[in-house]
Amino acid sequence: MRYRTSTLVGPARRLPVELRWLLALVAFETAALVGYFGFTDATVTSPRYVLYPFVWINVGVVAVLRTTPPDATRRARVVAATLSTLYFLLLAALAGLVSLELGAHTHAHVHGLQVTMAAPGWGPRVGYAGSLVTVNFVPYRVLGYLALSYLVYVTLLDAAVAVLSGVLGVVTCVGCSLPIAGSLAAGAVGGTGVVALATLSVDISTIVFVGAVALLTVRPRFRGPAKLRP
Template sequence: MTDSVAARSLAALSRRVSPVALAVVTVVVLAELALLAGYLGFTGAEPTSVRYLLYPFVWVNLAAWAVFTVVPPDASRRVRGAVLAVTAGYLLVLAYVGGVLDVTHLGHGHSHGGPRGLELFTSLPPGWGPTVVYDHAAFTLTLVPYQVVGYLALTYLVYVALLDFAAAALSGALGLLACASCSWPVFASLLAVVLGGAVPTTVYSFAVDLSTAAFVAAVVLLVWRTGGA
């Protein structure tokens, strides 16, 4: 019985995946592997763990799939504006919790002695680099490519989910906490950061694994929530 259900599920999935989509996915994956092989060959780097080289591609590919899968519902300009304001706050929370935005020296001047300004790190593996660091007296921005793509995709999915919820309930600006499937990624990321700081010898060493698992679960949940899959 279980085998027949699984077979039917696979058959249904194969019908939904067009040959063109499958070809695009294959080309993208092969191109990413070639890019990674080129980086390793050119730099001579010897990674300690292959999964850390692959995680950025998981983020970018899943983000692209989600954005092209989910379509925003129709809504009034007022509702769109309110939801856009909420999702802008959500993006700031993600940036802060995820380490993209650092405001620890806000109000205390420049906390470290290096010069302020823009720095570009190009020697990092694909997805991890090129990383852009902008150091300001009030804040520091650390833009890691895969994180930027992932957080923007999550923000878009939250925007669509809130639009869908607002269109159904017509409750105006509901706030982030009104939608459990929208707030979960923030709290999952926050939990990973908190645990990483509390138990550095165990959890911190798996911080990227935890954040990737949280990102995958959040994207799948939000896509399912908006009816995209």
């Protein structure tokens, strides 16, 4: 895994690309929040839930910008891309973003496309319910899981370059398994019907997400110094 570095322009050093993106994101997110709460009847009841989506988005974007894949064979890239795609679908399924509708339904089921406005990051939420597949697009979740999947892709390539059982390395990777465990825990809590604990599932999943991104980002450093792209 390699880490991008900033370039020199004249006598001064330019801001790192991830910092420039972060500043632009924060400015856009601030404007979106002001616009949403200024032009709608929505009110802020829990500030942390308004900010959590931006934690997911910003942490994910910075981690992706800081990380580039190592050189690898085409076969390794295809295998890594396939496995990371399956990883994304697994996370999406555990989070309820994608589900299969199997068997007969005795309850009313709304079919078609639905768009729901919500606070920036939480929305706009786009949902599609078909006879077999239901898909829900929640911006911060989708962007966060895409970032995690990219980091898993790089981790797989890094393990393949290291030769020794890349698959075993990813299976035992704490950062890779944290989001899966977190999604399962959040689902179990939400299914208990205890409102107070179910509310904390968002807090828990955010902590798990940040921890997973951190582990997947710094993991290759434990095997030696990172190489910098010239």
